[in-house]
Amino acid sequence: MTVTLEKMRADIARLIDLDPDEIGNDDHLPDLGLDSLRLMRLVTAWEAEGLKLDFAVFAESATLGEWWEAVSRLQAAG
């Protein structure tokens, strides 16, 4: 499992034309321009790297902090 918090931050940033340091853990990602289609691309890419987390679980939360919490939980369990 190679997905880290900083990798997620960098991937999101690339997709919405921002610098990684512009994305705080509590920032509202849809407000930064992340739409469902971009999210789908992210989740598909992460899935290819071994992260088996449902798209809808990401969509339910609006911040990277919450995402990372779900990812950590899964990685700890798995």
Add this chain to the structure above:
Amino acid sequence: MTRAVQETRPLTEAQEGLWYFQALDPANPILNTGQYLELTGAVDLAALREAVARTIIESEALHLRFRTGSTGPEQWLQPGALSLSEVDLTAHPEAAAEALRQMQADTARPTDLAAEPVAAFTLFLLPDRVFLYERIHHLATDGYGIVLVSNRIGEHYGHLTGQGPEPLPFPPLSRADDEDAVYRNSPRRVGDAAWWREAMAGAPVVTSPGTLAGERAVSGHEFHRESLWLPEALTARLAAFSDQHGFGWPDVLTALTGACLARWSGVDGAGGEAVIGMPFMARMGRKIARLPCMAMNVLPHRVSPDEEAPLSDWLGHEVRRMREARKHGLYRSEQLRRDLGLIGGARRLYGPLVNVQPFDRAPVFSGLECRLHILGAGAVEDLTFTFRGDPVAGILFETDSNPGLYSAEETRNHGLRLMAFIEGALAAERLRDVPSASPDEIAAQDARALASRHPVPDVTLVDLIEAQMRETPEAPALRFGAVGLSYAELDAQTEALAVQLRARGAGPEQIVAVAMERSLELSVALVAILRTGAAWLPLDPDHPPERLARILAMAKPVLVMTSAAIAPLLPAEAPLFQPADWPADWPAQWHSLHPAPPLARPSGHSASGQRCMGQPRISFGNPI
């Protein structure tokens, strides 16, 4: 599963607009969203039945009921009444057609929202495949909610047949109420309201290809539909173009559709600006993201294309504007209409809908082939262009229209025209280079132009009229009610009038305006004007006097031929010329002398004057 009947709850903001639409017209079935899955292969029927049963149990929205309560509309959950039905058509000679007939009949039946389930699930067993029909009222779930339900049936099926994990259950429906309450009372809502008011300031009165400014567009009970798959070359080009510029392809489709529609506006001062409706999922980052419920909103989007700019510049601008609008997308468009005073079917917030649904693909059923067929997806007020799927899986393109505003043929042509426009735009440097007409229309127009080519004699219209008057002097030329003129009389009267008109300045390169009721005098006046060599400018006396004055000021006619009744509507300083000023023997002479002309039809003459009593027609003999 047995559960107690729950207490009632008010509707969410997202549901309220749909409720009032349905309450105004309870017999309207258009909010029944229906679709069916076509499953081929070795279907495990027991697993499929169980998959549907499990999905029904875990999707609380399917158990909603609605009614008018003491403080407004309310909803409650009534589980236990909904289950899968089955229709065995394995021995039916035309099983697919019969299944389709039954599904359409069910979708076309209005739902009694208080007394029966909002949804229905039916399994049609055909000789070679099965259809799984799903019908859910829009108040219970939006389009994405139906996608979630259909996908869930597939996930349960996969699990039950040992080919997938057990799906994570749907969250409780109470999350929809919680999200609604949070937003209703948030400062964010206040900020969104202000943002939208500013965004819509100075918006044009909404028009569309089928409606003029101020025309009503309210969904009927049915709609026209024209479906086709976007060609693979087009979807590949769309994906490559969008990737190249870093745009989301759904935004590119939406913006180009808006640009095509803007070509249809631009009348009555709209200035080439279209206002389209963009359905918005309103789920991203919210606790309802994977909950079947009604959440979607329709965002008004103003499109006034820069036809000269490099296409990618203009699209980049549009993509940023759409992204900005979505940040404020939880603010209900029904509320925005009230804010802006746009109430009633004739005062609209947006015209045609452009609905891009990347997630609306056929669900996955392990070991089976599954195709998705959409029967209806909600109200169709005007035109709705829907793009389902994605460039890899294929994009199904549907043009739906309100039959009160568009014929089936017009609907089809709008779809084909839009597809050609998108295709052309993706290959163009800028919008200006993209034709509005489809290639078929351009070819048909060229063919018509070619077919109508024939030698034309080098004569004027007046030459032809005068030749006809000489050729058949006794034949009836004009008839109005009980009176009329022969060609000889028409010749004499119009020549006498033409002399007077020439004396007052009428002649070649001049304009004579005409504002008269339908009458013999009107037709005589028009022929007389032609005989002077002037052009006539018809004025509609039903137009407001200010408009008539504006037209006269622009056209500067040498004369305005009018009648005593209409003259007061025209500017006093206009060079008015009324029948009272016409030649002395006009019109008393022939009124008394010719009570009715003979009705015999002279050879080579139009009979239209005899068929359309009360409407003067001039028979000019041979077509010119």
